Amino acid sequence: MTVRTLQGIAISAFIAFVIGLQAMAGTRIRGPLKPDPDRWPFLSYPMYRKVHFPGDAIPRHRVFGILEDSSEVHITPETLGTNFWIWQRRLVHALDPVDSADLRAMAALYESRDGTPVSGFRLENHPLILSAEGVEEGAAEVIRTVWLDDLVSGSTAP
Amino acid sequence: MTRRLVDGWKNYWFRPAPLLDIAVVRIIIVGYQLHFLWRHDFPGLLSRQARLPDALYDPLAVVRLLVAPLSGPVRPSEEALLIVFWATVALGCLALVGLLTNATLGFFAIGNLFMQGYLYSFGDYHHGEGLVMIALVALALGPSGRLLSLDSILRRWREGPRVRRSVSDEILDAESEFARWPLLLIRWVIALAYLSAAYLKLRPAGLAWANGHTLKYYVIRDGLRLDIDIALWLADQHWLTVVLSWFTLLWEGSFFLVLVFPALALVYVPLGVALHMGIHVMMRATFFGFLACYSVFVPWRAIIQRLRRRVGESGSVV
Numbered sequence: 001m002t003v004r005t006l007q008g009i010a011i012s013a014f015i016a017f018v019i020g021l022q023a024m025a026g027t028r029i030r031g032p033l034k035p036d037p038d039r040w041p042f043l044s045y046p047m048y049r050k051v052h053f054p055g056d057a058i059p060r061h062r063v064f065g066i067l068e069d070s071s072e073v074h075i076t077p078e079t080l081g082t083n084f085w086i087w088q089r090r091l092v093h094a095l096d097p098v099d100s101a102d103l104r105a106m107a108a109l110y111e112s113r114d115g116t117p118v119s120g121f122r123l124e125n126h127p128l129i130l131s132a133e134g135v136e137e138g139a140a141e142v143i144r145t146v147w148l149d150d151l152v153s154g155s156t157a158p
Numbered sequence: 159m160t161r162r163l164v165d166g167w168k169n170y171w172f173r174p175a176p177l178l179d180i181a182v183v184r185i186i187i188v189g190y191q192l193h194f195l196w197r198h199d200f201p202g203l204l205s206r207q208a209r210l211p212d213a214l215y216d217p218l219a220v221v222r223l224l225v226a227p228l229s230g231p232v233r234p235s236e237e238a239l240l241i242v243f244w245a246t247v248a249l250g251c252l253a254l255v256g257l258l259t260n261a262t263l264g265f266f267a268i269g270n271l272f273m274q275g276y277l278y279s280f281g282d283y284h285h286g287e288g289l290v291m292i293a294l295v296a297l298a299l300g301p302s303g304r305l306l307s308l309d310s311i312l313r314r315w316r317e318g319p320r321v322r323r324s325v326s327d328e329i330l331d332a333e334s335e336f337a338r339w340p341l342l343l344i345r346w347v348i349a350l351a352y353l354s355a356a357y358l359k360l361r362p363a364g365l366a367w368a369n370g371h372t373l374k375y376y377v378i379r380d381g382l383r384l385d386i387d388i389a390l391w392l393a394d395q396h397w398l399t400v401v402l403s404w405f406t407l408l409w410e411g412s413f414f415l416v417l418v419f420p421a422l423a424l425v426y427v428p429l430g431v432a433l434h435m436g437i438h439v440m441m442r443a444t445f446f447g448f449l450a451c452y453s454v455f456v457p458w459r460a461i462i463q464r465l466r467r468r469v470g471e472s473g474s475v476v
């Protein structure tokens with residue numbers, strides 16, 4: 001067997017590996033692997049996939065930190081020195097449903113930047129309602145208030 | 159039967175192909191990635207992520223794999239990340255000019271995999287960069303530095319006066335049985351990505367995705383968040399959102415046809431450029447890495463040969 005033949009076999013195995021992994025990722029067949037994004041750079045491409053109709057709500061979340069003196073501060077990606085996606089995935093999503101580890105990490109991040117400890121978080125939604133003509137304001141709602149002390153026992157105050 | 163399959167596989171992936179094509183693609187994709195690192199201020203991004211709490215750090219498999227031999231499960235320090243950044247940029251510059259191309263391009267790919275993977279290890283990840291990473295690895299494993307490189311200049315210099323042929327003849331004539339597969343593989347990954355996008359849109363509710371309201375929903379959501387006036391204008395044009403939705407589904411779902419009929423790239427690639435530019439303008443979702451990788455659909459040698467003939471003909475007329 002020549003070196004070129006061996007080279008061809010090795011490359012063929014690489015080609016099959018890449019196409020196989022991308023095909024599995026693209027169709028969301030997990031196999032023994034974890035889901036996206038763990039097998040990055042092999043990903044599925046589900047952006048904008050959910051179907052919507054008039055009447056659907058476009059969420060607009062706001063997060064407030066509750067300080068020890070009961071005052072409140074609006075927590076944005078800029079407040080935390082991070083980007084929109086980390087703010088949304090590690091703070092907003094950690095408030096509904098509650099993810100204690102992420103909330104503690106976000107509280108620690110806020111305190112490290114501002115020097116003020118956070119006692120709790122409140123998640124609000126100020127949605128827009130999709131209509132045939134465009135959008136209209138929906139009713140604002142408090143989705144959840146979470147006190148960090150309560151996270152020890154795993155309970156939350158809605 | 160097995161013999162025919164093996165021959166078919168060899169003929170598809172390992173048919174001799176122009177070395178010029180893969181060399182041009184190397185320059186475009188490496189150049190794009192170097193520009194990407196600068197444009198997005200990677201030193202700033204890496205420093206910012208390095209200061210996030212450990213509790214938010216959930217390293218991707220590729221990062222765990224690359225870090226394990228060096229520091230085990232320990233999170234890389236900010237200093238280490240910045241060293242990796244500068245080393246990667248230096249290697250990228252060498253890969254761009256083609257010095258020790260396979261090695262420098264290979265380490266450039268690894269450096270990028272590590273840095274981008276690290277940035278994506280905090281719950282924030284996007285879809286535009288993965289293809290470029292795969293492309294860099296494929297190019298590093300192919301003969302992408304055999305032409306248009308310092309390697310080729312040094313080789314000619316070492317060979318000395320024995321070389322009779324002109325540089326331009328060598329560039330246009332040189333072929334290799336390993337010059338085709340990296341470009342084909344990148345085409346395959348592009349086609350599979352688009353097929354995934356169409357499949358995952360159709361899976362939940364079929365063609366209802368193209369009702370116009372779905373696109374309007376996302377355009378308004380992103381337009382308001384990012385303050386994009388033209389997106390809000392688009393959301394008011396229902397007929398246009400319906401047309402664009404159908405176009406997106408059809409284009410993504412049938413892009414794989416360029417693998418079977420390569421001439422269709424003449425239609426699909428320009429439409430793809432228009433689609434990605436439209437998404438960038440309307441929703442700020444950037445897929446410029448895909449556009450750089452579209453260079454694999456361009457028959458560079460054939461174009462240059464045609465231009466050369468045309469210049470030659472006009473020269474002889476003069």
